[in-house]
Amino acid sequence: MRLLPFLFLAIAAHAEIRPMTLKVVLEAALAQNPELALARLEERKAADSVRAARDPFSPKLFVGSGLAYSTGFPMSMEGSAPSIVEARAIASIFNRPQRILIEKSRQDEQTAKISTEERRESVAYRAAALYVEAGRIAEAARTVGQQIATFESLLTNVKIRIEAGRELPLEAKRARLKLAQAKQRLQRLEFDREAAETDLALLLGLAPTDRVQPLEPERSVPAVIDSETDAVTNALRNSRELQRLDSQLKAKSLELRSHDAARLPTFDLVAQYGRFARFNNYDKFFNRFAANNAQVGMSFRIPLVPSLASRAQKDIASADMVALRTQVTSARGRIAVGARRAWQFVAQQQLSAEVAKLDLEVARDQVSQLLALYEEGRVPFRQLEEARLQESEKWMALFEARYALDRARLDLLRETGNVLALLR
Numbered sequence: 001m002r003l004l005p006f007l008f009l010a011i012a013a014h015a016e017i018r019p020m021t022l023k024v025v026l027e028a029a030l031a032q033n034p035e036l037a038l039a040r041l042e043e044r045k046a047a048d049s050v051r052a053a054r055d056p057f058s059p060k061l062f063v064g065s066g067l068a069y070s071t072g073f074p075m076s077m078e079g080s081a082p083s084i085v086e087a088r089a090i091a092s093i094f095n096r097p098q099r100i101l102i103e104k105s106r107q108d109e110q111t112a113k114i115s116t117e118e119r120r121e122s123v124a125y126r127a128a129a130l131y132v133e134a135g136r137i138a139e140a141a142r143t144v145g146q147q148i149a150t151f152e153s154l155l156t157n158v159k160i161r162i163e164a165g166r167e168l169p170l171e172a173k174r175a176r177l178k179l180a181q182a183k184q185r186l187q188r189l190e191f192d193r194e195a196a197e198t199d200l201a202l203l204l205g206l207a208p209t210d211r212v213q214p215l216e217p218e219r220s221v222p223a224v225i226d227s228e229t230d231a232v233t234n235a236l237r238n239s240r241e242l243q244r245l246d247s248q249l250k251a252k253s254l255e256l257r258s259h260d261a262a263r264l265p266t267f268d269l270v271a272q273y274g275r276f277a278r279f280n281n282y283d284k285f286f287n288r289f290a291a292n293n294a295q296v297g298m299s300f301r302i303p304l305v306p307s308l309a310s311r312a313q314k315d316i317a318s319a320d321m322v323a324l325r326t327q328v329t330s331a332r333g334r335i336a337v338g339a340r341r342a343w344q345f346v347a348q349q350q351l352s353a354e355v356a357k358l359d360l361e362v363a364r365d366q367v368s369q370l371l372a373l374y375e376e377g378r379v380p381f382r383q384l385e386e387a388r389l390q391e392s393e394k395w396m397a398l399f400e401a402r403y404a405l406d407r408a409r410l411d412l413l414r415e416t417g418n419v420l421a422l423l424r
Contacts, residue, residue: 032205046112118240235339238417259314356401
């Protein structure tokens with residue numbers, strides 16, 4: 001237990017704050033995010049599955065021995081004549097079901113690639129959202145810090161005015177309350193900022209003690225969609241979910257075709273060699289003995305009655321295709337509605353940001369007017385300070401409105417499949 005403080009100090013000493021731009025954050029997330037690394041492994045496994053499906057068409061050579069001592073008539077050893085050395089080669093030359101399964105494996109590989117792209121966009125969206133959130137909190141903390149300085153100045157002025165008998169002691173308590181509330185707000189923002197920057201570092205695959213700070217917190221998310229119609233069109237065209245479902249549907253169709261092709265014959269090319277020995281009594285029971293023996297031929301199989309398992313798997317594949325078509329129809333409707341609503345929400349947030357900006361401009365003009373009146377001695381100092389505090393709150397409201405607009409635009413980029421456009 002005595003070593004715990006030293007352990008915490010050691011961890012804190014190794015913690016690193018990494019200032020980054022949004023582009024660098026997105027590039028780092030796409031390069032080293034752990035979830036994305038796992039998706040790439042799945043993609044590699046799908047490519048290996050294609051190689052495994054092509055195996056029956058690759059020639060295979062087996063070398064071994066069927067060495068045995070024979071007494072009486074030479075019998076077979078595991079289906080082959082007893083031999084000192086034996087070799088056998090086999091390769092499929094016509095196997096329609098297996099050919100279709102190779103195509104299915106390639107389609108599964110394509111599905112894995114689409115899933116990786118889907119995960120890339122998800123990681124990019126989360127990284128951008130955390131970056132925007134961390135920047136918004138940093139801006140808010142900076143504004144609250146300015147408020148604290150204002151409150152401290154106000155408290156000092158109130159104390160002077162109380163000593164001069166121009167203010168009641170109650171005003172000092174009010175000033176202290178506002179100062180304490182501002183410090184509490186700043187503390188909460190600092191904790192939120194640390195959490196956002198730490199989560200962003202974890203998303204980038206960094207150590208849990210590291211933090212990523214936005215280098216450009218004031219940067220806004222660009223608007224890349226011009227109309228509601230474009231939003232729906234882009235969403236349906238770029239949807240990785242629809243592409244993945246379509247790829248899965250094609251794979252199921254190929255699987256169904258492979259079950260239908262199971263009724264076709266299959267042909268294999270077979271070659272074998274055997275080195276025989278006289279102690280197996282070949283010269284006693286056959287007219288002539290040959291030590292070296294080889295043959296090349298073709299084997300074929302014609303299925304006459306399909307197996308129950310094959311018919312059951314065909315019915316399962318048919319049911320899966322119906323389910324996938326239903327999912328595609330449902331997904332298209334949901335994606336179109338989601339893109340339309342995301343566009344409408346962006347329009348709402350744009351108007352809210354404009355209102356917040358105008359509200360701030362009114363507050364600033366009011367402060368300017370009150371300052372001129374205060375210098376003429378026509379308004380009390382307290383009224384001027386309250387107007388400045390209202391102006392500060394309007395700044396906070398503008399930050400929140402801009403943050404809400406950025407998040408709405410990010411959501412629209414996610415719905416329309418354009419999140420990676422932020423890298424440009």
